[in-house]
Amino acid sequence: MCVGSFMNVVIYRLPLILLGSEDNERRFSLAWPPSHCPVCQGRIRFYDNIPVLSWLVLRGKCRYCRTPISAVYPLTEAITGLWFTGVYLSLNDPEITLLTLSGLASQLPLLALFCLLYCVMVIDIRYYLIPDVLSLGILWAGLVFSVSGLLSATPIQSVLGGVFAYSVLWLVQQGYRVIRGFEGLGRGDVKLFAAAGVWLGLNQVPWLILLSAVCGGVLYGVRTFYQKNSLLQVSCTSSEWDTDHSESDIRSNKLYIPFGPAIALAFLLLYLIQI
Numbered sequence: 610m611c612v613g614s615f616m617n618v619v620i621y622r623l624p625l626i627l628l629g630s631e632d633n634e635r636r637f638s639l640a641w642p643p644s645h646c647p648v649c650q651g652r653i654r655f656y657d658n659i660p661v662l663s664w665l666v667l668r669g670k671c672r673y674c675r676t677p678i679s680a681v682y683p684l685t686e687a688i689t690g691l692w693f694t695g696v697y698l699s700l701n702d703p704e705i706t707l708l709t710l711s712g713l714a715s716q717l718p719l720l721a722l723f724c725l726l727y728c729v730m731v732i733d734i735r736y737y738l739i740p741d742v743l744s745l746g747i748l749w750a751g752l753v754f755s756v757s758g759l760l761s762a763t764p765i766q767s768v769l770g771g772v773f774a775y776s777v778l779w780l781v782q783q784g785y786r787v788i789r790g791f792e793g794l795g796r797g798d799v800k801l802f803a804a805a806g807v808w809l810g811l812n813q814v815p816w817l818i819l820l821s822a823v824c825g826g827v828l829y830g831v832r833t834f835y836q837k838n839s840l841l842q843v844s845c846t847s848s849e850w851d852t853d854h855s856e857s858d859i860r861s862n863k864l865y866i867p868f869g870p871a872i873a874l875a876f877l878l879l880y881l882i883q884i
């Protein structure tokens with residue numbers, strides 16, 4: 610849950626660092642300034658920063674100004690805690706604990722991948738953005754794990770998988786732009802596909818592309834079902850990022866969905882099947 614707590618910091622601050630915060634006077638880094646309420650600037654004490662528990666004790670409000678604190682924070686912490694527990698319980702040999710070096714090394718890829726992909730999902734949903742530091746971080750981590758023999762994919766499979774996934778999706782992206790005249794696939798999405806190709810290996814790339822499209826369709830369907838006014842919401846959000854597109858473009862259903870969560874979900878599913 611403490612790892613989840615740090616992921617909250619990444620999810621909240623990384624876009625501010627990359628896109629610039631509204632308050633330009635304050636320079637953000639992941640470590641500075643210390644945790645504070647964004648409304649009243651009240652410093653969050655260590656006893657108010659205990660994962661999940663503090664949110665429950667404070668009933669989801671700032672101690673000083675009573676501003677509601679999003680339930681996403683404790684949810685991230687709880688989901689991460691559950692994931693780590695699940696990975697621990699799924700260890701075949703109960704003698705191996707995560708606390709021994711070999712136990713930790715064998716499960717490190719699964720734990721790291723989950724944390725990075727979770728951050729990708731939430732940031733992409735909120736900002737239509739996949740930070741390079743996350744997608745390329747996943748890519749390089751995959752190469753290191755592959756060379757270390759911690760992945761099912763051999764190093765050659767990994768390199769070819771990354772190159773193949775990037776090439777195919779880059780062609781799709783460029784082709785779509787030439788034919789339709791506007792972006793159909795984000796550059797961040799192409800990099801995330803490349804990272805997934807590295808982790809899964811060349812053979813899995815066709816499945817990755819297929820499953821990502823299926824997940825994207827399902828997620829889009831679910832969102833449209835629950836948000837009848839999603840057209841309006843997307844037009845507000847995307848106008849901030851893509852001023853090139855007229856409102857009629859968006860209304861005639863040429864609207865954007867964050868594709869990152871779909872890729873991340875397909876990526877994680879295929880990786881779980883593989884191990």
Ligand SMILES: [Zn+2]
Nearest residue numbers: 646649671674
């Ligand atoms: Zn406050």
